[in-house]
Amino acid sequence: MSQVIFIGAGPGDPELLTVKAYEKIRQAEVILYAGSLVNPAVFQHCPEEAEVASSASMDLEEMTDFMVQRVKEGKEVLRLHTGDPSLYGAIAEQIRRLEIEKVAYQVIPGISSFLAGAAAMKKELTLPGKSQTVIISRVAGRTPVPEKENLKSLAAHQASLVLFLSVGQVKQVVEDCLTAYAPETPVAIAYRVGWPDQRILRGSLQNLSEMMEEAGIRKTALIYIGDFLQAEGDESLLYDAAFTHEYREGKSS
Known part of the structure; x- marks a missing residue:
């Protein structure tokens, strides 16, 4: 056709x-x-x-x-x-x-790099008791971002945050995110996810700019911010032995 x-x-x-x-x-x-x-x-x-x-x-x-x-x-x-x-x-x-x-x-549809990056880090973006929301965004560059979606307002949710197309404005990312996230909040940089030269860098929000500069990363990278990168989270109720759902009767303790 x-x-x-x-x-x-x-x-x-x-x-x-x-x-x-x-x-x-x-x-x-x-x-x-x-x-x-x-x-x-x-x-x-x-x-x-x-x-x-x-x-x-x-x-x-x-x-x-x-x-x-x-x-x-x-x-x-x-x-x-x-x-x-x-x-x-x-x-x-x-x-x-x-x-x-x-x-x-x-x-x-295809597999997004933000999903491949999470897989490479062996991390779950939505940890029970820690974060049940993933915010995917970018900071304004040559393509503007609507004011209602500015990074400061998104950071206020303290959700799992994934930023595309923002490496060139990393100092702005840090400044905006520090208005809501603690300086020691874990971050990760996923560079060229899925390519042979893929790299995953880890650190904290307060040293994100320096980490990226030392690595010489200027494009083709994602920025992950949030406690999901270190926290273990609670166990899901779905697989709890006492939890009843359509396919299984919960066991009493």
Whole structure:
């Protein structure tokens, strides 16, 4: 079917593709991938005759024209985005233009880097008794953030916090988060999650800037902040022997 399929290509590890994405890539006619972010190993198993192009040097109109032209030629275009395209994927603006052109499209989700990072650290973001909320955000850069979502107001919840696209403003991150989190609050930096040179750095909020500077990390990293990084948390009621639910009768002590 001639259409555009937005595919979450995962954090970089080619083995972290969904089966659905893998099968689509294995039969690809045209692939347009985010060349500055998506690991080419993700589509190493595509057919030799497939047209593969990087969008790194393209602006929005050029990307759209590329996809629309191929679809009108009767081809299926796979648009590969890093992680999951629903998080900072910039697919909404592409979709608007496809709809104007009456081009069919669908979205295949992927594993986000923030999930792969938690897995690499062997940490649960939602610990019973410690944090049952995960806030995913970013600080303002060239792309602004709505004032109601400023980092100080988000930090006030003291939830498990994951920041994308904020490494370049790390001093601002520390300043804003210190208005709510204690200086010794544990932090982690997940650099190039899922790639061969992946690194996980750990420290505290008060030394986050220095830690990142010493490591020479200036981009392609996530910042995790919260007690979940060290705390053990309470045990879940779901697996408590005394807890009754639809599939099991609780045992009395």
